[in-house]
Amino acid sequence: xxxxxxxxxxxxxxxxxCAREALSPTDEPDxxxxxxxxxxxxxEGDPARVRVWIRQVDGATVxxxxxxxEGMTAHLEAEREEPVxxxxxxxREWTLAGPPGSYVVQVPEATARYPDGRxxxxxxxxxxxxxxxxxxxxxxxxxxxxxxxxxxxxPWIVAGVAALGxxxxxxxWMWKRRRRTGPAAAPEPPDAVALRDWNEALxxxxxxxxGRALRLSAVFRAYLEAVHRWPASALTTREIxxxxxxxxxxxxxxxxGARRVLHATDLVKFxxxxxxTALFRSLDEDFRAYVLATRPQEAPAGEGRGS
Numbered sequence: 001x002x003x004x005x006x007x008x009x010x011x012x013x014x015x016x017x018c019a020r021e022a023l024s025p026t027d028e029p030d031x032x033x034x035x036x037x038x039x040x041x042x043x044e045g046d047p048a049r050v051r052v053w054i055r056q057v058d059g060a061t062v063x064x065x066x067x068x069x070e071g072m073t074a075h076l077e078a079e080r081e082e083p084v085x086x087x088x089x090x091x092r093e094w095t096l097a098g099p100p101g102s103y104v105v106q107v108p109e110a111t112a113r114y115p116d117g118r119x120x121x122x123x124x125x126x127x128x129x130x131x132x133x134x135x136x137x138x139x140x141x142x143x144x145x146x147x148x149x150x151x152x153x154x155p156w157i158v159a160g161v162a163a164l165g166x167x168x169x170x171x172x173w174m175w176k177r178r179r180r181t182g183p184a185a186a187p188e189p190p191d192a193v194a195l196r197d198w199n200e201a202l203x204x205x206x207x208x209x210x211g212r213a214l215r216l217s218a219v220f221r222a223y224l225e226a227v228h229r230w231p232a233s234a235l236t237t238r239e240i241x242x243x244x245x246x247x248x249x250x251x252x253x254x255x256x257g258a259r260r261v262l263h264a265t266d267l268v269k270f271x272x273x274x275x276x277t278a279l280f281r282s283l284d285e286d287f288r289a290y291v292l293a294t295r296p297q298e299a300p301a302g303e304g305r306g307s
Contacts, residue, residue, distance in 0.1 A: 030087075031060035031112030031120070035067070037105070037127040044132025047095035048072070050105060057087030059115040062122065065108035069129075072098035072105075100132030104267050123245070123259065125238030126266055190226035191295030194219055198287060202280060212280065213268035220261055220287060227294050237262040254293055257286035 038049035050067045066074050078093040096105060110122040201207065201215035224232035224240065228249060232240055240262060244255050261283050268279075 029055065030058045030114070031056060031062050031122065033062060033064050033107075033110040033122045033124055035107050035124055035127065037129060040128070041130040041134075042132075044100050046131070047075075047097040048103075048105065048129045048131065049077075050094040050096065050107075050127065052092045052094065052107065054090040054092070054110075055084070055087070056090070057084060060087070061113045062110055063113070064110035064122075064124070067094050067096065067105050067107045067127075069096055069098065069103040069105045071101065072096040072103055096129075098131055102128070102130050102133060104128055106263075121245075123238060123241045125236055126263065189296060190223055191291050194223035194226075194291055195288070197222075198284070202284065209268055209276065213265040216280070216283065216287075217262070217265035220258075220265075223291060224258075227296065237266055250290070250294065254290050257290055261286050261290075 032055040034053040036051045042048055054062050054064060056062050068074055074094055074096045077095050080091050082089045105127040107124040109124055112120045112122055197219045201212055201219060221232040241259050244250055264283055
């Protein structure tokens with residue numbers, strides 16, 4: 001898929017988010033939680049600062065826990081309420097302190113409760129902070145980045161003409177070969193590709209936990225792109241979970257499984273937490289359940305043929 005092709009669905013997802021910021025207070029959701037990290041990196045000895053906004057209007061209430069990161073100590077520095085039409089917005093200021101390292105700050109998933117008895121989960125994205133270090137890195141991360149395009153130069157005209165000649169020759173050869181061998185085989189379905197690539201990443205002895213998490217995350221996001229037709233590789237875990245929940249694409253159980261795969265690989269990728277056999281085995285179960293439930297169904301025999 002080209003970069004331009006990815007841009008269109010990406011903009012489609014971004015437009016609602018941008019529109020939400022422009023809404024008046026009365027158009028905001030009754031219950032919401034937003035989390036912000038003040039600085040992506042802080043000096044050794046300095047705390048990371050996290051701000052949590054909790055919106056509760058029209059009788060809705062929100063339950064949300066405190067931010068936490070393994071190896072860090074959290075402290076509530078301040079809390080205030082700001083009145084809005086129909087309710088309040090509570091703002092909590094937290095500090096988290098710990099030794100040098102890269103951390104994933106998790107805020108437990110919030111729950112909105114409404115006067116009619118409904119409860120709605122409010123997923124909260126993880127935050128990534130570096131304390132006294134430059135941040136995590138891996139040789140495999142470069143393999144997941146697109147190759148930069150070379151700058152345009154005047155010889156492109158000559159190269160284009162030569163490429164056109166080669167293309168004509170290749171197309172002629174393919175046409176003759178097609179006449180001899182028949183139509184090309186159908187492309188491999190996305191579920192087969194995903195399961196094969198996932199197994200290879202699990203079994204590759206050359207990968208450490210960090211590299212394996214990178215590969216598994218890339219495989220799952222590529223599968224989401226193939227079956228749901230939006231650029232999962234360019235979205236955060238929170239944005240993917242929001243899209244699946246908002247569009248009602250999967251059941252609650254499958255949504256929870258997808259979150260576990262994405263959050264767990266995030267923890268290993270960015271916080272350098274240990275993975276291990278038990279973790280990757282549990283992710284394997286969630287991944288396979290998701291793929292088997294969402295894979296494209298084969299068309300019935302004879303469908304699409306002319307009468």
